[in-house]
Each structure stands twice: as C-alpha cells, then as structure tokens.
Amino acid sequence: MLYVYPFLYLLPFLWLVQANDFAGASSYFLYAVSDDDRDAVLDAMQSANMKLLRIFITQVAVGTKGSSASAVNDLETVQVGNYDDTILRQIDNLAAAAHAKDIKLVIAMHDRYALGCWTTDAYVAKYDLPTTNCEDGVPDSSAFYTNSGAITDFDNRLAHILNFESPNFGVPWYQLSDAIFAFEPENESQGHMDQVAPDWLCDRAEFMRSIIGSWGVQISTGGGTDLPTSTQSQFFSCDDIQIIAIHDYNIDPSYVASGVDAVKPSALSSGKRLLYEEFGAEGSTKQPDIEAVTNTLISTGVPWMYWEITKPGAGSSNYEVWTDEPSWVTLQSQSITTGQQSGEFSWPEID
Numbered sequence: 001m002l003y004v005y006p007f008l009y010l011l012p013f014l015w016l017v018q019a020n021d022f023a024g025a026s027s028y029f030l031y032a033v034s035d036d037d038r039d040a041v042l043d044a045m046q047s048a049n050m051k052l053l054r055i056f057i058t059q060v061a062v063g064t065k066g067s068s069a070s071a072v073n074d075l076e077t078v079q080v081g082n083y084d085d086t087i088l089r090q091i092d093n094l095a096a097a098a099h100a101k102d103i104k105l106v107i108a109m110h111d112r113y114a115l116g117c118w119t120t121d122a123y124v125a126k127y128d129l130p131t132t133n134c135e136d137g138v139p140d141s142s143a144f145y146t147n148s149g150a151i152t153d154f155d156n157r158l159a160h161i162l163n164f165e166s167p168n169f170g171v172p173w174y175q176l177s178d179a180i181f182a183f184e185p186e187n188e189s190q191g192h193m194d195q196v197a198p199d200w201l202c203d204r205a206e207f208m209r210s211i212i213g214s215w216g217v218q219i220s221t222g223g224g225t226d227l228p229t230s231t232q233s234q235f236f237s238c239d240d241i242q243i244i245a246i247h248d249y250n251i252d253p254s255y256v257a258s259g260v261d262a263v264k265p266s267a268l269s270s271g272k273r274l275l276y277e278e279f280g281a282e283g284s285t286k287q288p289d290i291e292a293v294t295n296t297l298i299s300t301g302v303p304w305m306y307w308e309i310t311k312p313g314a315g316s317s318n319y320e321v322w323t324d325e326p327s328w329v330t331l332q333s334q335s336i337t338t339g340q341q342s343g344e345f346s347w348p349e350i351d
Contacts, residue, residue, distance in 0.1 A: 021301060021343030022350050023294075023335035024052030024106075026278065026308040031090040032060040032069040037311045038097060044309065044323050046101040048335040051350045052181055053098055054106040054277065054305055057087060057161065059119050065320060066312055074114065075161070076122045080153045088164045095179040096168035102351060104181035106277075106305075108222055109161050110154070111187045115141040123150060138192035145190060145197040155207050158185060162211045177216035181349055182243055183208060184222030191225045195232070202238035209240040216349065223247035223277050227259040236270040246302075247278035251289050253296040260300045264344060273345040276304040280319030287327045294334040301344030306331060 025045060030038055030053065045053065060072040072087050095105050114121040116131030116139045124131060127150050130139040144150050162174040162183070169176055185204035190196065205219045212219070220243035224230035230246040244267060248259070260274065267274050276297050281289035290306070297304045306321065309331075313322030321327050 019301070019343045019346045020350065021298070021338050021341040022051045022303045022347065023048070023338045024050045024054065024103075024303070024305040026054040026305060027310055028054065028056045028058075028108075028308065029060040029064055029067075029069055029072075030055060031087070031094040032064070032067075032072045033311070034068040037068045038094065040311055041309055042098055042101050042103060044328075044332075045103055048332040049339045050335050051103060051339075052106050052305060053094075053103050054108065055091065055094070056108045056111045056187055057091070058108075058111040058114050059121065065310055065314075067310060074119075074121050076157060078122065080122045080126045081156060082122075083157075083160050085164065088161065089167060092164075092166050092168050092173075095166070095176070099179040104179060104349070106182045106184065106220065107161075107180060108184040108187040109158055110185065112141070112189055112191045113138070113187070115139065115144055123153070126150075126153070140193050141190075142193065142196040145200045151200075151203075154185075155204070158204065158208055159211060162208065174212045174217060175215045177349065180217050182218035182220040183212075184220045184245065187222050188225055188247065189222060191229070198232075198234050202234060202241065205238060205240035218242045218349070220245045220275065220277075226250070227255075227263075231259075231263045231266075233266075236266045236272055242273065243275050244272050245275050245277035248276075249278075249280055251279060251281055251293040253292050256293055256296045257300060260297070260302055264300070264302075267345075273347070274302045276302050278305065278307045280307040281327070282314075282318050283316055286316045287330050290327055291330050291334060294331075294338070298334070298338050298341055301342070303343060303345075303347070304338070 027041055057075055059074040060069055062071040073084055075083055075087055077084055116124045116129050117134040120131055127143050129141050132139045164173045189201050208219055219241055221235050223245040227248040235241055235244050307319050310320045311322050313325050314320035315325055
C-alpha cells in the first residue's frame, strides 16, 4: 500500500519556491479499452512526458470511436442512488497502470452531456429532463441544477465516488493523491445553457472538500464550453476550488494568448491555478494548428491537456490523435518542451 501525504496545507508556501509547467491529455474512456490498448496509450503519454490523464465517469458504448472499448455502465445505470461499482474498479485499475508510468488522473465525476444529450443517464428519467440528439442542440437541463432532490442525489453520488475503497491502493479515493490529481464535479457543468444556478459548482466543491479535507487531491471546475464560461468570476471567489479548467476549441493563437493573459491576474490574486484542459485541432492544418496553439500556451506559462489521445486516432478528420499520424510527433515534442519550461504557477503535485 502506498502512503498518501496530506500536504494540501503546504501548497501556498510551495508556490513561492518554484513554478513548473507540464502537459497532459484526455482519453475519457480509456478504462474501458483492452489492457493492451490502455497500456499503449499510457506508454505513448509517458514517452511525451505527459503528467495528467483526464477521464469521465460515464456510460461507454462498445467500440466507442472505433476503439477496443467494451460496454461499461455508468455508476448509476438502473436508477439514481443504485450504484454499480464496476466502472470505479475499472478506473482504479487504470489509475494503478497510470501511476506506474508517473501519470495521475483527473476524474470528471459526471458528464453534463449524459443529461439527455450524447447519452441519457438515470437522472433524466427521475427528474423528467428533456432530451435531444445533441447534434441538433443541447437540452435545457435546468432542473438537474436547481431541484433540491437532484442536488442531494448528486451529492450522494459524489460522496460514493470519493469514499470508494481502492482495490489497488487500499485507501479511499479521497485520500489517493498519489494517483489522482483532481476531481471535477462535472464536465462542463451547465454547458450550452444559461447559468441557472451560478453557485452550483462552488457548492459541490464545498461538499467535496468536506470529505477530502487536507488529503491533497485537488478540486477542479471541469471547464466550460469556451474560455469566458470557463473563467466566470464566481469560480475565482470560491474557496474550495483550486483549479480553474479552461476549455476552448478556438485555436487562433492571439485569441488564446489574450484570453489566458486576461484571467491570469485573477487566478494569481485569488490563489487559484489555471489549466488549459481541453483544446483540439482537426482537418488539413491539424499538425501546424497543434504546434501553434501549444507554442502559445507555453508562452503563457499555463499547462495544457490535449483532446484527445485514442487508439486508433482519427487522422486529420477529427480531434483524436494516435502515434501513427504526423500530429503525434508534434504533440509529443511540444509536451516534452512544455515540461522543460518554467510556468506561471507552481504544481508541487506534479513530479
């Protein structure tokens, strides 16, 4: 069993010692693929000196994105509050495999787009949420964020995940800072809709912190649909959020630089850290676009994570990258370069 150090209280002092930069990537369903493919992705990330891997706790369909994925049920598949820990055990196995390669997980504990959009989870049925096919518009899921019963149910989900006893490490996940970098209550909460509950995310962070305490696992926002929605003012004033995660697929270098530089003062003055957690490139200019935006992010001193690394990739046709395409060479090189730079923020959790 690994000993997990409760060092969270040291972070303000460690920030004064050094600032470092790093890169990572999403592969949101990697726990569902074959062990060989999982290890191949982790090996590729290790070869690029990537330090973080972001995944979602959500239903996975067989063969997702042409991969070797087996079907995986969400934590609450049959009904809200009826937990099937199969997915947590699979993620725990991924955490152990990633830890062996010096990679930590960022875990989104729910996906906003499972609320009747790309998939339909148990909350949709219980709270009669509207559904779409996502391509024609994202449903208005306001009730999920405002109904007191839904909020209580979701907090129970968060507590169940945080208290899950790791089969590989022998401690509950909320203590597992050796292998888990951060928890996010939800991927892109309230995405593509009005912020009907501006305090929802901070309230969830406060609830999570009441369980995590000082064990060192960070709490991240989970990002927004673009840079402005990712960096809302209430996130910077929320005591229990440590990481402001930025998502944006506008890869114009001037847009990225100006947007990040505009919010760095707020992050520094509020004691938060910025992580450019989602961006991607596609099409005939995929490789030079990746190079341009990562050069820009390196210049800002803000770490970044690419969306996404999968086996197989998608060539130039989509955001997925694999090692058999030219974009991988650029992504690998830029990640290694990023890790050699000084950053705007200190990340003592990242070796």
